[in-house]
Amino acid sequence: MxxxxxxxxxxxxxxxxxxxxxxxxxxxxxxxxxxxxxxxxxxxxxxxxxxxxxxxxxxxxxxxxxxxxxxxxxxxxxxxxxxxxxxxxxxxxxxxxxxxxxxxxxxxxxxxxxxxxxxxxxxxxxxxxxxxxxxxxxxxxxxxxxxxxxxxxxxxxxxxxxxxxxxxxxxxxxxxxxxxxxxxxxxxxxxxxxxxxxxxxxxxxxxxxxxxxxxxxxxxxxxxxxxxxxxxxxxxGRKNSASELIKQKLVFAGSEKGKLLALRQSFAESLNPPVLLFVQSKERAKELYKELAFDDIKADVIHADLTQQQREDVVDNFRAGKTWVLIATDVISRGMDFKGINCVINYDFPESAAAYIHRIGRSGRAGRTGEAITFYTEEDKPFLRNIANVMAASGCEVPSWIMALPKLKRKKHRPKRDSISTLPEDNEE
The missing domain is CATH 3.40.50.300 (P-loop containing nucleotide triphosphate hydrolases)
Structure with a gap:
C-alpha cells in the first residue's frame, strides 16, 4: 500500500x-x-x-x-x-x-x-x-x-x-x-x-x-x-496558467497602424498556418478581414453576424486547410476545437488573464507545441502585468520592466481603439 x-x-x-x-x-x-x-x-x-x-x-x-x-x-x-x-x-x-x-x-x-x-x-x-x-x-x-x-x-x-x-x-x-x-x-x-x-x-x-x-x-x-x-x-499545472507547450511572445507595436504593419511583417517573415487571429469586436474583425483581402493570404473571418451555416462553412474551410488565417473574437471562438493550430496572434490585447489563457489555448493542444504572439500599444501598457504573470507562471521569459509594472487595483475598461481600416470610406454620390 x-x-x-x-x-x-x-x-x-x-x-x-x-x-x-x-x-x-x-x-x-x-x-x-x-x-x-x-x-x-x-x-x-x-x-x-x-x-x-x-x-x-x-x-x-x-x-x-x-x-x-x-x-x-x-x-x-x-x-x-x-x-x-x-x-x-x-x-x-x-x-x-x-x-x-x-x-x-x-x-x-x-x-x-x-x-x-x-x-x-x-x-x-x-x-x-x-x-x-x-x-x-x-x-x-x-x-x-x-x-x-x-x-x-x-x-x-x-x-x-x-x-x-x-x-x-x-x-x-x-x-x-x-x-x-x-x-x-x-x-x-x-x-x-x-x-x-x-x-x-x-x-x-x-x-x-x-x-x-x-x-x-x-x-x-x-x-x-x-x-x-x-x-x-x-x-x-499552476492555477490560472497557460500550457507550457506554448511559446509566448509580447510584441510592442506602438499604435493601431503599427499593429497592422507588424502583422504584415510577421506574415512576410514566416506564415505558418493555420493561424488564429483575435480582435476585440466583430466590427474590428470585419475591418481586418478587408485589409488582409489585399494581401496574398488565404484569410477568412467568423463573427456573430454570420448565419449558423455560414459559420460552419468558415470553420470547415479552416479545418480543411483552405483558409490559412482565421480572424475571430473571444465570444465566437470560445469552445471551438481547432485541431493543429500552429500560431495564435492576439491582434487586440486580451481584456483579462482568463481571456488570454483561453485564446492562446487554441494552440498547443493535445500535447502539440504552439506559438502565441500578443501585440500591445502604449494604451495597453496598464494591462501588461496581468498577462506577464500568466507567461511567467508558464515558464516563459518576461522582461523585468514589465514584471515591475504596478498591478491593476481595479478593472479598467479596454482602450477605445482607432479604426484598423486604411481604406478610403465609400462616398455616396
Missing part, C-alpha cells in the same frame, strides 16, 4: 497534478488500466485508440479515476488538455444505454458550437454501442416531445435547456451525471440563473456532478462548493 501511494505521488509530481480531497484514487499510468482497474469494455477502448488517444494527458490520468470511483470532481487544466474525454469516458462506461429511464447524463456547454462539438465527440467515442445521444437544438427545445423522446445523454447550452424545462416539461429527475463544461465561461456569460434551474431539476440524490474549467475565478469555486459534496479538486 505504501509503495502504491508513493508511486501515485511520483506520477502526480511528474505531470504537475495537484489534488485536494480524501481517499483519492491513484492516477492512470495508461489507458489499459481502464480495463484492468475498472472493467472497461473493449469496444470503448478500441474507439479510444481509433480516435488517436495513445497516452492519457495529466488531467485524464487523475480525473477519470476520480469520476469512475463515484466521486464528484472539480477539474482545472489548460485549454486543449483533453478535459472533454475526462467526463465523456466515465459517462459512457457507467450509464446503461437505451433503458426507459429517460435522460441519464446532462452536459452543459456555454456556446452552441461547443455543445455541437461535444455531441460529435461523444458519438465518435460511443460508436458501436447503442446510446441515444442528443444535442438540444433550438427546434428540439421549443417543440420536442420529451415524454416520448429516447435520450441517454443530453448536451445543451443553459438557455435552451432551461427553456425546455420551463415550457416543455423535460424530466431530469433520473440524471446520474451532470457536467458543467467551461464553467468559468458559463459564469462570464451570465448563466447563473439557468444553471440553478438545471441543478434543481437534476434531483436524483445519487447524482455525480463535475465542473471543468481552464481558469479558476472565485465565482467558479463558489459554484463548486454550492452544488458538490466532498468533491475531489484536481488542478493541472
Amino acid at each position: 505504501a509503495r502504491e501511494i508513493e508511486r501515485a505521488s511520483i506520477l502526480r509530481k511528474k505531470h504537475g497534478i495537484h489534488i485536494s480531497g480524501y481517499n483519492v484514487p491513484a492516477p492512470l499510468e495508461s489507458f489499459e488500466e481502464l480495463s484492468s482497474r475498472y472493467g472497461c469494455k473493449s469496444k470503448l477502448l478500441q474507439n479510444l485508440s481509433g480516435l488517436g488517444f495513445k497516452e492519457p494527458t495529466p488531467i485524464q490520468r487523475k480525473a477519470i479515476p476520480v469520476l469512475l470511483s463515484g466521486r464528484e470532481c472539480f477539474a482545472c487544466a489548460p485549454t486543449g488538455s483533453g478535459k472533454t474525454l475526462v467526463f465523456l469516458f466515465p459517462i459512457l462506461m457507467k450509464i446503461k444505454p437505451r433503458t426507459k429511464d429517460g435522460v441519464k447524463a446532462v452536459i452543459l456547454c456555454p456556446m452552441r458550437e461547443l455543445a455541437a462539438q461535444t455531441t460529435r465527440e461523444c458519438k465518435k467515442l460511443a460508436k458501436g454501442r447503442k446510446f441515444y445521444i442528443k444535442l438540444m437544438t433550438k427546434e428540439l427545445s421549443r417543440s420536442g416531445d420529451f415524454e416520448k423522446m429516447h435520450c441517454d445523454i443530453l448536451v445543451s447550452t443553459p438557455l435552451r435547456l432551461d427553456f425546455a424545462l420551463r415550457k416543455r416539461k423535460l424530466n431530469l429527475s433520473r440524471v446520474e451525471y451532470l457536467v458543467l463544461d467551461e464553467s468559468d465561461k458559463l459564469f462570464e456569460l451570465g448563466f447563473v440563473e439557468q444553471i440553478d434551474s438545471v441543478v434543481k431539476a437534476c434531483s436524483n440524490p445519487s447524482i455525480i456532478c463535475s465542473l471543468f474549467s481552464a481558469t479558476l475565478p472565485d465565482s467558479v469555486e463558489e459554484l463548486a462548493r454550492s452544488i458538490m459534496h466532498d468533491a475531489v479538486r484536481v488542478i493541472v
Whole structure:
C-alpha cells in the first residue's frame, strides 16, 4: 500500500497534478488500466485508440479515476488538455444505454458550437454501442416531445435547456451525471440563473456532478462548493496558467497602424498556418478581414453576424486547410476545437488573464507545441502585468520592466481603439 501511494505521488509530481480531497484514487499510468482497474469494455477502448488517444494527458490520468470511483470532481487544466474525454469516458462506461429511464447524463456547454462539438465527440467515442445521444437544438427545445423522446445523454447550452424545462416539461429527475463544461465561461456569460434551474431539476440524490474549467475565478469555486459534496479538486499545472507547450511572445507595436504593419511583417517573415487571429469586436474583425483581402493570404473571418451555416462553412474551410488565417473574437471562438493550430496572434490585447489563457489555448493542444504572439500599444501598457504573470507562471521569459509594472487595483475598461481600416470610406454620390 505504501509503495502504491508513493508511486501515485511520483506520477502526480511528474505531470504537475495537484489534488485536494480524501481517499483519492491513484492516477492512470495508461489507458489499459481502464480495463484492468475498472472493467472497461473493449469496444470503448478500441474507439479510444481509433480516435488517436495513445497516452492519457495529466488531467485524464487523475480525473477519470476520480469520476469512475463515484466521486464528484472539480477539474482545472489548460485549454486543449483533453478535459472533454475526462467526463465523456466515465459517462459512457457507467450509464446503461437505451433503458426507459429517460435522460441519464446532462452536459452543459456555454456556446452552441461547443455543445455541437461535444455531441460529435461523444458519438465518435460511443460508436458501436447503442446510446441515444442528443444535442438540444433550438427546434428540439421549443417543440420536442420529451415524454416520448429516447435520450441517454443530453448536451445543451443553459438557455435552451432551461427553456425546455420551463415550457416543455423535460424530466431530469433520473440524471446520474451532470457536467458543467467551461464553467468559468458559463459564469462570464451570465448563466447563473439557468444553471440553478438545471441543478434543481437534476434531483436524483445519487447524482455525480463535475465542473471543468481552464481558469479558476472565485465565482467558479463558489459554484463548486454550492452544488458538490466532498468533491475531489484536481488542478493541472499552476492555477490560472497557460500550457507550457506554448511559446509566448509580447510584441510592442506602438499604435493601431503599427499593429497592422507588424502583422504584415510577421506574415512576410514566416506564415505558418493555420493561424488564429483575435480582435476585440466583430466590427474590428470585419475591418481586418478587408485589409488582409489585399494581401496574398488565404484569410477568412467568423463573427456573430454570420448565419449558423455560414459559420460552419468558415470553420470547415479552416479545418480543411483552405483558409490559412482565421480572424475571430473571444465570444465566437470560445469552445471551438481547432485541431493543429500552429500560431495564435492576439491582434487586440486580451481584456483579462482568463481571456488570454483561453485564446492562446487554441494552440498547443493535445500535447502539440504552439506559438502565441500578443501585440500591445502604449494604451495597453496598464494591462501588461496581468498577462506577464500568466507567461511567467508558464515558464516563459518576461522582461523585468514589465514584471515591475504596478498591478491593476481595479478593472479598467479596454482602450477605445482607432479604426484598423486604411481604406478610403465609400462616398455616396
